[in-house]
Amino acid sequence: MIxxxxxxxFFKIGAFTFGGGYAMLPLVQAExxxxxxxxxxxxxxxxxxxxxxxxxxxxNVSTYVGAETGGLLGSLCATLGVVLPSFIIIxxxxxxxxxxxxxxxxxxxxxxxxPAVVGLIGTAVISVGKTVFFPAGFAVSVLSSRxxxxxxxxxxxxxxxxxxxxxxxxxxxxxxxxxxxxxxxAPVLLG
Amino acid sequence: MKKSKHTALSLxxxFLRIGAFTFGGGYAMIPLIQREVAEKKHWIKDSDILxxxxxxxxxxxxxxxNAAxxxxxxxxxxxxAFCATFGVVLPSFLIIxxxxxxxxxxxxxxxxxYAFWGIRAxxxxxxxxxxxxxxxxxxKQLFSCILMGAAFLSVAFFKVSVILVIALCAAAGxxxxxxxxxxxxxx
Numbered sequence: 001m002i003x004x005x006x007x008x009x010f011f012k013i014g015a016f017t018f019g020g021g022y023a024m025l026p027l028v029q030a031e032x033x034x035x036x037x038x039x040x041x042x043x044x045x046x047x048x049x050x051x052x053x054x055x056x057x058x059x060n061v062s063t064y065v066g067a068e069t070g071g072l073l074g075s076l077c078a079t080l081g082v083v084l085p086s087f088i089i090i091x092x093x094x095x096x097x098x099x100x101x102x103x104x105x106x107x108x109x110x111x112x113x114x115p116a117v118v119g120l121i122g123t124a125v126i127s128v129g130k131t132v133f134f135p136a137g138f139a140v141s142v143l144s145s146r147x148x149x150x151x152x153x154x155x156x157x158x159x160x161x162x163x164x165x166x167x168x169x170x171x172x173x174x175x176x177x178x179x180x181x182x183x184x185x186a187p188v189l190l191g
Numbered sequence: 192m193k194k195s196k197h198t199a200l201s202l203x204x205x206f207l208r209i210g211a212f213t214f215g216g217g218y219a220m221i222p223l224i225q226r227e228v229a230e231k232k233h234w235i236k237d238s239d240i241l242x243x244x245x246x247x248x249x250x251x252x253x254x255x256x257n258a259a260x261x262x263x264x265x266x267x268x269x270x271x272a273f274c275a276t277f278g279v280v281l282p283s284f285l286i287i288x289x290x291x292x293x294x295x296x297x298x299x300x301x302x303x304x305y306a307f308w309g310i311r312a313x314x315x316x317x318x319x320x321x322x323x324x325x326x327x328x329x330x331k332q333l334f335s336c337i338l339m340g341a342a343f344l345s346v347a348f349f350k351v352s353v354i355l356v357i358a359l360c361a362a363a364g365x366x367x368x369x370x371x372x373x374x375x376x377x378x
Contacts, residue, residue, distance in 0.1 A: 014252050016354045022321045024253070026346060027353045041311065045298070048310045049290065051317070054211050055283025056220075058253040063284050067291035075288055079280065086252025087276055090260040091269070093250060097261075101245055104372070105365060110249050112364020114328075115335040116357055119342030121322045126347050128318055132311045151312045158316035163323075170214065172313045180309020181302055 002070045003077045009035065010062045010081035017058065019117045024058055025124040037065050040131040051169045058082050150183040199270040205232065206259050206278030213255070220255050224262065234266040255279055334367055 009031050017024035025047075032038045038046070043061075050060040059079060066078030093100045100106055132151050134142055142148050154176050161167040161175070205227050213220040221244060229237050247257035256276060263275025297303050329335060338360050345351040 012354065014256075016357050017251055017253065018357070019248060019254075019325070022318050023325070025318070027357075030353050041307075044311045044314050045307045047314045047317075048307070049294065050287075051214065051314075053283070053286050053290070054214055055280070055286070056253040056255040058256070059280050059283040060287045063287040064291050064294075067288050068295075072288070075284070075291070079284055082253070083256050083276060083280060086250065086256040087260050087272070089250050089252065090246070090257055091264060091272060093246065094261055094264040094272075097242065097246055101242065101249070104368065106249055108365040108368030109361040110364065111330070111335070111368055112338055112360040112362070113357065114330065115339035116342040116360035118322070118325045118329050119339040119344075120346060120353060120356070121318065121325055122339075122343040123347040125315070125318055125322055128311075128315050132315050147308075151308070154309050154312035155315055158313045159319060162316055162320045169317055172317060173310055176309040176313030177306035178309070180307065180312075181305045184301070184305025184308060 003073055005035070006066050006070055006074050007077040007081040010066075010078045011084060013062070014058065014082040015085035018113045022057075022121050022124060023117045026120045026127075028061055029124065029127060032061075032065060037069055040127065041135065044128055044131050048173050052173055150180075154179050154183075195267060195270065198267040199274040201232070202263050202267050202271050203274035203278040206263070206275040207281060209259075210255075210279040211282035218254060220258060224258060228262055228266075235262065239265075338363060 013024060013027050013031060016027060029040075029043060032043060033040070046061060046064060047057070049064075050057045053060065059082060062078040062082040063075045066075030068074075070077065130138075132155065133148055136142075157179075158167075158172050158176055162172060209220060209223050209227060213223055221240065224243070225237065225240050228234050229240060235243075243258050243261055244254075246261055247254045250257055256279065259275040259279040260272045264272035267274070298307065329339070342356050342360055345356055346353055
């Protein structure tokens with residue numbers, strides 16, 4: 001029953017994601033890979049699509065995976081699943097949110113969750129790094145291949161733009177796409 | 192009754208606009224909420240924004256959804272929460288659903304494959320920047336550093352389930368802060 005699986009998988013993702021942005025990436029990677037819904041490279045590609053379209057990554061990726069695996073009904077189930085935990089928990093908490101916010105239990109749990117999220121994003125760096133640099137698995141010979149050098153060059157340049165110039169994510173995507181196209185067609189054009 | 196219907200509808204419209212114009216989601220949405228909901232509509236006070244961020248961060252789920260549900264509930268009760276959340280999700284849903292029809296064909300094009308080849312390297316840089324930002328915000332006591340390292344190693348190298356790691360780290364945080372309070376009390 002694909003609809004139920006979609007709903008339940010994204011419900012788990014919604015219920016166990018803390019913090020914004022890429023904090024949910026490792027969980028999405030694990031679940032999406034476990035079901036074989038998207039390849040690693042497709043998921044990284046989709047991060048770029050999600051950055052270039054409005055809305056949160058969670059909603060975008062659930063809608064996309066749902067649509068790809070179960071059409072309209074699939075994307076409705078997946079999106080409903082990812083939204084529902086937030087919705088229910090906020091409704092429960094909203095009435096006494098001062099008490100919730102100041103409660104020692106919540107503070108205690110958060111003091112463990114914050115570092116966990118940093119560690120988890122670290123794992124996303126490793127797995128996305130593997131997809132970028134060693135798509136066919138690690139081998140020393142890859143390090144001198146043209147594909148590797150192009151990827152490494154684009155990566156370093158974009159990191160520099162982000163850390164030094166605080167470039168906008170969409171600008172990063174546009175520049176890296178252009179460099180990818182240029183590097184892809186260069187051997188053909190240069191003969 | 193009439194007034195609450197009106198409020199729910201305008202919550203839907205305001206969050207529809209917020210959902211349609213926030214790229215990157217989450218924190219990018221907070222200034223927009225501030226402008227639309229506090230400054231223009233005066234539904235909440237400016238100082239409430241910090242509470243919204245704190246609540247959205249300490250409850251599970253995407254920041255955008257948490258914030259929309261919370262503001263909606265505060266302004267218009269359950270119907271308000273429903274309409275705000277529906278509004279913030281709808282633009283993403285429609286856009287991505289439309290894109291899902293063309294993305295696969297689009298990705299079959301040679302030029303697009305080259306573009307995504309470059310983009311994947313750029314996305315890695317984006318994630319590293321997010322990691323650096325999260326790391327800076329995180330407390331750096333010995334306890335936090337151990338959890339950070341343990342979470343990283345157990346998922347990256349020992350393939351422990353992410354959900355288990357999150358649950359254990361929350362429990363560890365709870366237990367550790369409980370012990371610290373006991374120590375304080377004993378002094």
